Amino acid sequence: MTFEPGTRVRTRVQNPYGHTRLPGYVAGRSGEVVAAQGVFGLPDVAVFGGDQVETVYTVRFAACDLWGDDAEPNATVCADLWATYLEVE
Amino acid sequence: MSDEHGGPSPQAIRTSRLEAALVTRGLVETNKLDAIVDEHVSARNPDAGARVVARAWTDEAFRRRLLDDADTALQELGLGWAFNFQSTRRFQVIENTATTHNVIVCTLCSCYPTALLGPPPGWYKSDSYRARVVLEPRAVLGEFGLQLDPDIEVRVWDSTAETRYMVMPLRPSGTEDFDLDQLAALISRDALVGVAQAREPEGAAG
Numbered sequence: 001m002t003f004e005p006g007t008r009v010r011t012r013v014q015n016p017y018g019h020t021r022l023p024g025y026v027a028g029r030s031g032e033v034v035a036a037q038g039v040f041g042l043p044d045v046a047v048f049g050g051d052q053v054e055t056v057y058t059v060r061f062a063a064c065d066l067w068g069d070d071a072e073p074n075a076t077v078c079a080d081l082w083a084t085y086l087e088v089e
Numbered sequence: 090m091s092d093e094h095g096g097p098s099p100q101a102i103r104t105s106r107l108e109a110a111l112v113t114r115g116l117v118e119t120n121k122l123d124a125i126v127d128e129h130v131s132a133r134n135p136d137a138g139a140r141v142v143a144r145a146w147t148d149e150a151f152r153r154r155l156l157d158d159a160d161t162a163l164q165e166l167g168l169g170w171a172f173n174f175q176s177t178r179r180f181q182v183i184e185n186t187a188t189t190h191n192v193i194v195c196t197l198c199s200c201y202p203t204a205l206l207g208p209p210p211g212w213y214k215s216d217s218y219r220a221r222v223v224l225e226p227r228a229v230l231g232e233f234g235l236q237l238d239p240d241i242e243v244r245v246w247d248s249t250a251e252t253r254y255m256v257m258p259l260r261p262s263g264t265e266d267f268d269l270d271q272l273a274a275l276i277s278r279d280a281l282v283g284v285a286q287a288r289e290p291e292g293a294a295g
Binding site for chain 1: 181197224226227228239242246247250
């Protein structure tokens with residue numbers, strides 16, 4: 001799966017046994033792909049000795065989409081997320 | 090992981106005992122260990138990052154190359170070694186503008202552009218900074234003494250993968266005649282992390 005910059009995506013909700021680099025506070029959230037960062041091994045698989053390389057994307061989230069009414073105004077958070085963590089919204 | 094209540098952390102105590110055990114058994118030598126630590130940590134400091142930004146402030150073509158492809162631009166400055174350091178796989182420099190202020194964090198651990206800034210400060214690794222700067226960045230920046238206008242977007246960069254970020258602060262006014270050394274002296278580690286602005290030159294009005 002590839003995602004062009006500007007694509008609206010939603011992060012998956014997951015709680016895997018082992019390891020992940022999808023922070024809990026952005027799981028299940030809606031954001032916008034900003035850029036591709038390159039191709040890197042997926043840590044969720046690497047932790048078990050596997051090798052699954054994927055594109056990592058920078059995804060920008062509006063603070064209100066992460067924190068609701070408690071968000072500060074005019075703030076965003078960018079996180080670098082492996083393609084496995086994302087689906088087109 | 091840092092301890093926020095003073096005194097050595099459990100990790101520091103464990104590391105110290107492990108080192109002592111290895112030295113006692115003749116598996117490592119203290120002076121060689123010190124040399125490795127010096128090479129990877131002590132010898133690195135924010136001067137490299139400040140020099141990169143000073144160059145970008147004074148060389149528009151370099152600034153564009155740096156923002157487009159920091160990995161290549163840094164090699165021009167003889168900083169290619171940055172990419173063989175630790176787990177760093179890629180660098181990206183993010184530019185503050187009149188409408189956007191950037192700040193970096195690693196909420197998962199303490200990823201940091203160590204190759205260009207040296208080891209991270211304790212607060213950067215603290216649970217408090219990591220948890221709060223994504224939730225209430227303006228409040229956190231305010232505690233660092235940085236008040237931002239409401240119309241400036243605060244953009245937090247969570248270093249969750251293999252890219253390491255460094256902030257390019259705004260060039261202060263009144264520095265048009267400054268050379269690279271004078272400019273670099275205005276750029277603190279905190280400005281390169283995004284919790285401060287570049288210093289105003291001494292004697293500047295306002």
